[in-house]
Amino acid sequence: MPRDRRRVETDQRTHLSVVQERAILVGVALRGSGHDAAESLLELAALAESAGATIVHSVRQKRETIDPKFYIGKGKVDELADRVKSGKADVVIFDDDLSPAQLREIEEACGCKVIDRSELILDIFASRARTNESRLQVELAQLEYTAPRLRGMWTHLERIAGAGGGTGAGTVGGIGTRGPGERQIEIDRRIVSRRVTWLKRQIAQIDRRKIRQVRARHEHFNVSLVGYTNAGKSTLMNTLTDAGVRAEDRLFATLDTKTARWNLGDGLHALLSDTVGFLRRLPHHLVASFRATLEEAIHADLLLHVVDASSPAAWEQYQAVTQVLNDLGCGEHDTIVLLNKMDLVEDRSAMQMVQRRLPDAMAISARTGVGISNLVEAVRKLVSGPPRQVTLHTRTHDGKAISAIEKHAQVLERRYLDGAVDMDVVIGSRILKRLQVMHPHVRATEPER
Numbered sequence: 001m002p003r004d005r006r007r008v009e010t011d012q013r014t015h016l017s018v019v020q021e022r023a024i025l026v027g028v029a030l031r032g033s034g035h036d037a038a039e040s041l042l043e044l045a046a047l048a049e050s051a052g053a054t055i056v057h058s059v060r061q062k063r064e065t066i067d068p069k070f071y072i073g074k075g076k077v078d079e080l081a082d083r084v085k086s087g088k089a090d091v092v093i094f095d096d097d098l099s100p101a102q103l104r105e106i107e108e109a110c111g112c113k114v115i116d117r118s119e120l121i122l123d124i125f126a127s128r129a130r131t132n133e134s135r136l137q138v139e140l141a142q143l144e145y146t147a148p149r150l151r152g153m154w155t156h157l158e159r160i161a162g163a164g165g166g167t168g169a170g171t172v173g174g175i176g177t178r179g180p181g182e183r184q185i186e187i188d189r190r191i192v193s194r195r196v197t198w199l200k201r202q203i204a205q206i207d208r209r210k211i212r213q214v215r216a217r218h219e220h221f222n223v224s225l226v227g228y229t230n231a232g233k234s235t236l237m238n239t240l241t242d243a244g245v246r247a248e249d250r251l252f253a254t255l256d257t258k259t260a261r262w263n264l265g266d267g268l269h270a271l272l273s274d275t276v277g278f279l280r281r282l283p284h285h286l287v288a289s290f291r292a293t294l295e296e297a298i299h300a301d302l303l304l305h306v307v308d309a310s311s312p313a314a315w316e317q318y319q320a321v322t323q324v325l326n327d328l329g330c331g332e333h334d335t336i337v338l339l340n341k342m343d344l345v346e347d348r349s350a351m352q353m354v355q356r357r358l359p360d361a362m363a364i365s366a367r368t369g370v371g372i373s374n375l376v377e378a379v380r381k382l383v384s385g386p387p388r389q390v391t392l393h394t395r396t397h398d399g400k401a402i403s404a405i406e407k408h409a410q411v412l413e414r415r416y417l418d419g420a421v422d423m424d425v426v427i428g429s430r431i432l433k434r435l436q437v438m439h440p441h442v443r444a445t446e447p448e449r
């Protein structure tokens with residue numbers, strides 16, 4: 001397996017199985033912080049399991065302030081060390097981001113690897129990245145997060161390297177060591193910064209190509225699926241198109257965008273793109289690196305914001321996604337909110353609360369197809385644009401233009417004169433624009449009275 005190649009060289013072993021790590025999770029509820037630590041810890045558990053860990057224990061602590069040295073305080077760290085021993089844990093995962101010094105102190109006290117929330121998320125992305133584009137994006141995010149922590153993390157890195165660390169994005173030495181951090185022990189930090197510069201240049205090139213690709217589709221109506229990870233975006237993509245994308249019950253199943261034609265009936269269509277999912281407190285380096293991947297959403301004519309209505313945290317997830325969309329500069333885009341997984345909703349009252357706050361949201365199930373025809377109808381209206389009454393002028397021998405007009409418009413009256421035909425029609429304003437792109441000689445004027 002390529003991801004173990006470096007370890008084999010350093011350890012002189014012939015093969016290594018993928019480590020199924022035993023993890024202890026730690027969450028801190030800071031008084032007045034306003035974030036729900038219990039809910040957040042559940043999400044951390046889902047993330048850790050998505051990364052391949054087995055959770056042996058979760059620790060939650062209420063605090064007034066954080067401890068500068070140990071984050072959770074010396075007493076709690078000692079308790080944690082006992083838990084590590086008794087649970088035979090390999091890794092402790094914190095739900096917050098720790099300083100390099102805190103990581104080192106806690107590792108020392110617990111005698112095992114300690115990683116924080118951002119490192120875990122970056123690690124999941126590293127293990128999921130399949131295309132060259134997403135690999136470069138993840139590596140950049142990892143280097144930018146890790147590099148500033150390098151000085152303080154020297155011993156931390158040495159210890160991981162001693163245990164046989166990985167060699168780059170996509171490599172593995174257990175959770176949190178798939179990053180490029182380990183190989184920097186023996187390398188000058190200047191090399192890291194050179195690599196960062198190189199990665200940024202590569203990504204900028206990809207960005208430019210992507211922007212060209214996205215712009216080339218401007219004559220179509222572009223729709224992007226956005227939403228919290230695991231909300232059902234890819235499942236909906238498969239229901240609406242024959243894209244056949246991967247949909248799975250795990251976080252961040254999709255890292256690469258895919259675009260497919262969505263036939264809306266009666267000759268209308270849109271291009272539909274699946275995108276990477278969002279998460280609360282997503283490391284901002286990751287969002288910055290994945291900007292190109294989110295280019296589809298940035299330039300879309302319409303966003304379909306998919307919400308998992310069966311989740312008790314549906315409203316918080318909706319807000320987290322809205323926040324990231326605002327940060328990306330697409331908060332003002334036309335958006336239809338889709339309350340998905342209606343077939344799973346048990347707690348109607350929680351869902352009704354969301355519906356009261358979002359009265360225009362449409363209830364659907366990507367799995368059973370409930371509500372999909374209403375969605376298609378709503379999108380058809382947007383693709384057509386608001387109806388206008390106009391007079392279209394063309395030649396009687398231009399059968400193609402005439403049949404296109406007859407197909408997409410409601411013809412009220414026609415007048416023939418000297419080989420020309422004038423047609424009074426009602427037509428969607430967007431369809432009219434597209435019709436004129438396809439048939440440039442068709443003129444439109446205000447209706448003759």
Ligand SMILES: Nc1nc2c(ncn2[C@@H]2O[C@H](COP(=O)(O)OP(=O)(O)OP(=O)(O)O)[C@@H](O)[C@H]2O)c(=O)[nH]1
Binds near residue numbers: 276
């Ligand atoms: N019961 C039910 N399950 C659904 C529905 N939509 C999606 N799912 C399930 O939810 C899980 C996640 O679905 P995906 O389509 O992979 O979610 P996603 O939003 O693409 O997730 P990421 O790519 O990880 O961001 C899968 O197990 C789907 O089968 C639905 O309407 N009903």
Ligand SMILES: [Mg+2]
Binds near residue numbers: 234
């Ligand atoms: Mg997906």
